[in-house]
Every structure is written in structure tokens, then in C-alpha cells.
């Protein structure tokens with residue numbers, strides 16, 4: 001008999017009942033993350049059926065998607081700071097949490113921030129847990145060896161009411177990263193190149209385990225960047241083996257176990273990595289030795305090239321042409337000649353402290369080009385404080401960038417931080433879909449290094465020229 | 468949820484591949500705190516001009532579109548965000564099935580919970596449907612078959628449990644609530660606790 005993979009171990013550990021041909025598995029959920037956009041309809045369902053939230057203690061709620069990125073003192077401030085619909089949604093979230101006994105990390109809380117940033121930050125995200133959220137970037141938490149995936153609002157209702165989900169067991173895929181990562185090439189470039197390689201539907205139906213020496217050498221923040229974009233390859237979840245880096249990251253976090261509980265948790269966590277003889281339904285090898293900084297040129301994250309390349313030609317394929325028309329790009333034109341209107345450093349992909357430090361390193365002693373507006377949006381209140389304690393915000397402000405409050409911001413443009421039609425944005429977020437950052441807005445996905453270098457030059461720039 | 472046993476309708480075709488949920492339901496409509504009324508916003512950025520006027524050549528704006536229950540779309544429909552507002556919008560517009568060669572996982576799950584059938588066909592059938600927009604198709608949920616006017620009849624994959632829920636109009640929450648004893652037992656006996 002072959003051994004078990006990390007995914008199989010976590011899956012089997014949470015089966016309230018296993019699947020049969022006629023019924024899906026009942027899977028227990030250890031941590032439910034909630035935000036204001038995908039939960040209102042679920043709370044309505046609970047109210048209609050007179051149901052309580054089964055485990056408020058396993059529910060972590062925050063405000064991130066439609067929140068302003070200017071300072072908000074209290075919910076009253078939203079009258080002037082937000083559009084009425086956004087304000088109503090945020091107030092509804094506060095009321096739902098109050099009515100159902102869920103602690104809300106809202107305005108005024110030190111622990112408010114993008115839902116996928118705060119989970120790990122407060123130590124709620126832990127190896128071996130099942131974690132869900134009404135948000136596809138739940139895959140982020142897989143960096144800790146958790147099984148974490150996005151669900152719809154109906155399923156949010158299922159978890160609120162029963163702490164369980166009905167699931168069919170996904171297939172498994174291993175992606176092995178080997179070789180040596182060149183200087184100036186980041187975790188963001190690894191995942192963009194991977195999506196380019198396997199396609200935006202390359203992972204559909206699968207849970208991916210990212211493996212290999214390249215992964216073990218990454219920090220937790222870098223691992224999260226990779227797992228975050230797993231959904232952009234269509235996969236159900238992305239996972240990485242917990243190791244000493246994971247354990248060190250979690251030590252001393254507010255919700256991490258303490259004392260004897262910590263010791264036994266660590267023992268359990270370190271037993272989770274896939275057995276040597278574990279089997280996968282699919283296996284892919286990627287050598288990173290010749291990897292370059294990557295940028296997207298089209299309207300999905302699989303349309304990606306090295307920053308030093310020209311825009312590809314796509315063999316005249318209609319959706320390819322439509323994408324280039326939308327982006328205002330021509331085949332053959334060097335990516336680096338593309339001029340930039342906005343630069344956004346933020347989102348659950350790249351808004352953590354190391355991302356802000358790299359951004360600052362590029363900007364230090366330089367200026368954002370006059371033609372460019374640059375926003376730097378920290379992923380959480382804690383990151384904001386830490387960045388300010390290190391003086392990073394002074395570097396951003398001196399360079400002419402805006403330094404804002406934590407939230408999703410321009411990643412999805414729900415809170416008023418939008419692109420105008422035709423504007424091109426180099427963004428450290430995860431989706432370059434048409435209109436994602438504002439109607440008619442054009443998104444080029446890149447690492448914080450590439451984003452910052454592009455802000456300085458006013459056109460897309462290979463960051464290795466500024467390191 | 469209403470029972471869904473049978474669909475008999477002309478199709479609407481959107482041939483683009485990789486249509487993501489940001490296109491199906493743009494982010495600015497996610498401020499809704501209810502499920503209703505999202506049909507208006509369906510494909511908003513492709514469907515309306517800057518001044519809000521419907522674009523005549525967009526498939527959903529053509530005469531009779533509101534009566535059609537079947538959308539035929541390019542490969543890999545529904546990728547991206549988990550927003551259930553996408554299937555809510557499709558259902559509110561009047562769709563009961565989407566036909567493609569592949570669906571994104573979360574979209575497929577969300578659809579089945581809202582009486583919308585994500586129907587996977589082989590490439591030949593798909594190409595025929597893309598090339599013949601507006602044909603009348605017949606979908607039988609109980610036998611999981613799709614019949615085309617050219618005489619083709621194809622079975623499509625449909626999870627038995629989801630099929631049962633569609634046919635009976637069952638909401639899956641009821642099934643989970645009935646598992647309460649097993650869930651409590653699991654919480655008590657598991658080796659470690661979150």
C-alpha cells in the first residue's frame with residue numbers, strides 16, 4: 001500500500017462521514033473566515049430557518065472588501081467615507097456578527113485586515129486544519145499545510161449552521177519546483193510562470209501540493225503568495241508541507257497553542273508532510289533556474305511572459321486578440337515599453353511586511369514618475385503599524401506614493417479605489433480580468449519589485465535594473 | 468429551491484473561453500445583501516454601453532433572450548472568484564443550464580445549489596452548439612441527457628446526490644442538519660481540537 005499525501009492526511013482527519021457513490025463526504029471545518037461581501041445572504045438563511053451559528057468560536061470575521069482605505073474611526077464615519085451600498089453592507093456585517101455571537105475584527109481592532117492576511121497573522125491558520133471562506137483566495141492558507149478552499153455563500157450558510165460541508169474528494173496533483181531561484185526573481189514570478197505553464201484551468205478538480213527544494217527555502221510570506229494564486233490555475237486548493245519555517249512563523253502568535261499544547265501541536269504538524277511513497281493523480285516538474293520576472297499581458301493570469309519579452313502573437317486566436325485589444329497592446333511590442341498610469345502594491349497576494357520592505361528598497365532615494373499614481377495598501381492594521389515602525393511609510397511618501405489603510409482596495413475596486421477606463425495598472429494582486437480593478441481598467445500582474453520599478457520609470461520595468 | 472426535472476429551450480451562445488465570474492457579475496454589484504434582482508447586472512460590462520443603454524449586438528440583449536433557459540459558453544466557464552452572485556444572476560435572468568466543455572469547481576458547486584445545471588459536453592457537441600446559436604435543446608435531469616435537434620443525444624456527468632437534490636428541489640442544508648448527532652460525536656472523539 002502506498003503512503004498518504006499531506007492532502008489525504010488532512011482530508012481523512014476531518015471526515016464526519018466518508019463519501020459513498022450516492023452521497024458526498026461530510027467534512028468538518030476547523031476555521032471559517034468571514035467577510036462582509038459573501039456572508040449577508042448566508043445569515044439571512046439562518047434567520048429564515050431560525051438557526052444559530054453552531055461554532056462562533058471557530059468563526060473569524062473581519063471587514064476588508066468594501067472598506068475605505070482612508071482612516072475610519074467608527075461605523076458612523078461610513079456616512080461620509082463610503083457609498084451607501086458599501087456602508088450598508090459593512091453595517092449589516094457588524095449586525096450579523098453581533099446577533100450571532102461572532103467576534104468581528106472591525107474598525108478600531110488591531111486585528112482587522114484582509115481575511116487571508118489576518119488568519120495567519122494571528123496564528124488562527126495552522127497546519128492540518130480545514131479552513132474555508134466565501135472567497136476563492138482561501139487557498140492562501142494552504143501554505144501552512146492546511147486544507148483551505150473557497151466556497152459560495154450557500155456553503156457559508158452550511159458551515160455557519162453545521163460547521164460542515166458536503167464534499168466530493170478532489171484529485172491530487174504534485175508540482176515539484178527544483179533548481180536555484182535567480183536573484184530578482186520572486187515567489188510571485190514562480191506562481192505566474194506556473195499558471196502560464198499549466199493554464200488557468202490546469203488545476204481544475206485537483207488539490208495541488210507544491211514541493212521541492214525551492215519551496216522549502218521560501219519564507220512563509222513567499223509560500224502564501226504562491227498558494228494564494230492556486231485558484232488562478234483553477235485548482236481547488238494548494239498545499240505545502242509544514243516544516244520548521246512554518247513552526248517558527250506560528251510561535252508566539254496570539255491564537256497559536258501554548259505550553260504542552262504547543263509541543264503536541266508541533267509534533268502533530270511535523271507528521272503531516274506527504275509520505276515518501278505517497279501517490280498523486282498528476283505530477284509536474286518545474287525548474288526555476290532560468291526563471292525571469294514575469295508580467296501578464298492579457299486578461300487572465302495565464303497570459304503571462306517574462307518582463308524582458310515582447311507581447312506574444314497568439315496565432316491570431318480570437319479570444320487572444322480580444323484580450324490584447326482590451327489591454328491596448330500590440331503583438332511584438334516589448335512589454336517594457338508599455339507605459340503605466342497606476343501602480344498598486346497590495347492585496348492578499350503581496351501586501352505583507354516583506355512585500356512592503358522590497359517595495360521600499362526599490363523606492364528608496366527614487367521618485368515615482370510624475371505620470372504615475374502609486375498606492376501602497378498594507379494587508380492588515382498590524383502590518384501597517386509594523387511598516388510605520390520601520391519607517392517604510394516615509395520612504396513611500398517621500399517617493400510620492402500614497403500610503404493607505406488596510407483592505408482589499410484596488411484589488412477588486414469595490415471600495416472606491418478604482419481604475420478609470422483605459423488606465424493601465426501594474427498591480428501586485430492576483431487577477432487581471434477585464435474590469436476587475438474598475439470598468440475598462442487594464443491590469444498587469446507583477447511582483448512588488450516589478451511594480452515599484454515600473455512606478456519609478458513610468459513604464460513596465462525589469463526590477464533587476466534597480467536592485 | 469424549485470424542482471428541476473426538465474429543460475426545453477432555445478440557446479444563447481457566448482463563445483469566449485475562460486469567462487470568469489468577474490465578467491458574469493462585476494465586483495461593483497457585490498454590495499447586494501440579497502440574492503434577488505442580480506439578473507439586471509448579469510454580464511453588465513459586456514451588455515451595456517457607458518450610458519447604461521443595452522448594446523444591441525450582445526447576445527443577451529437580442530429579442531427573446533429573456534425567455535431562453537440555456538447558455539452555451541466557451542471552455543472553462545466560471546473561473547475566478549467564488550462569488551455566488553454569478554449563478555444568482557444567471558438564474559435571476561432565467562437560465563437553468565449552462566453548457567460548456569469544462570467548469571471551474573466553485574462555480575459548478577454554487578450552480579448546483581441554485582437549480583442551475585452545469586452541463587459538460589464533448590468537444591464535437593460543443594462545437595456544434597457554438598456554430599448553431601439559438602437551436603432548441605432538451606435536457607432531462609433524471610436521465611442526465613442532452614438532446615439536440617440534429618438527433619444527437621448525449622449523457623452528461625451529474626453527481627448522483629446533486630441530481631437527487633435538483634429533482635426533488637432539496638436544499639442540501641437539510642441533509643447536513645440531519646447529521647447533527649454524527650457531527651457532535653465527531654467533535655467529541657476527534658484526536659485534537661481546533
Ligand code: SF4
Pocket residue numbers: 064065114115116135137347348349407408411412429430
Ligand atoms: S485582496 Fe483581492 S483577492 Fe484578496 S481577498 Fe481581497 S479582493 Fe479577494
